[in-house]
Amino acid sequence: METGGNPIPKKVMDNLVEQFGNNPWPEEFKDLVNPTIEANATAPPMSGRMEFINTEYHYHWAGPDRDGQSPVHERVEELRSGGWEYATTKDVRLFSQDCIRGKNKEGFSDELRSGDRRLMKCPMKMWKSIRKGQNIAALQMAYPQALGEGSPMTSALNNGTRTYLGSETDIAELQARRNESNTSVLKVPK
Known part of the structure; x- marks a missing residue:
């Protein structure tokens, strides 16, 4: 910034x-x-900040992952079944030591948490494959004509009219003009 x-x-x-x-x-x-x-920024979150030691992996805060009366582990387990692993203190240096749980005598831990999120990692090649799939899916939604399926998606709000930020007075004036044009166009049958 x-x-x-x-x-x-x-x-x-x-x-x-x-x-x-x-x-x-x-x-x-x-x-x-x-x-x-x-x-x-009002308050940069220290709990999520880290320095990458092992750059052969991509890191992601996954969650929710919590124990207690209503445990939730589905997302973390989905990632693990897809080849993701728990990140460790050998992979990253966290700026907030409160995020490191269960350290051993050497300071090692594989339980890095920020709130109810757990830090996960996947090999960089796997991550690039995941991102490529996401980007191709996004392109196919935005440009279906490339697949011979039609025209690109558009916003229903973007009908060719010019949009801009305005004051409340400007907005009220536009609404009044819109209402005038609607009443002149719409004729109610008698």
Whole structure:
């Protein structure tokens, strides 16, 4: 994330000024484009941060995985049956030591948890195969014509009309115009 300055590209800013002109902008929108306000995360989660020691694997927080009165282990067991393994302290260095459970004398553990999630790993070749399958499925949904099955998916909301952010006044004006045009087009039979 870029800090300081204005992270909004000039082309986007020009487009916003063209759309909004000198209308009074909502306060949050003014803050978004204000270069003196630095963009920061409220509280970066330390429990999920780690340094990778063994880069031959891909790591993933899987869950829920919990014991107790209502235990849940299905997702972790599905991953294990698919070739995933538990990540260990030899694979990663966690920034939060509270995530390491059941350490032995040497500091080794294969139970790395963040809340009800457990850290799992799979070989990088297997991960690349999984991601390729996910990306192909996404492409097939977005571009079914590539398979000879029709046109790409579109959003029902995107019917060719121009969309933009606006103030409550702008929105009310657009709704009034829409209602006027609907009443003039829709004739109720007598």
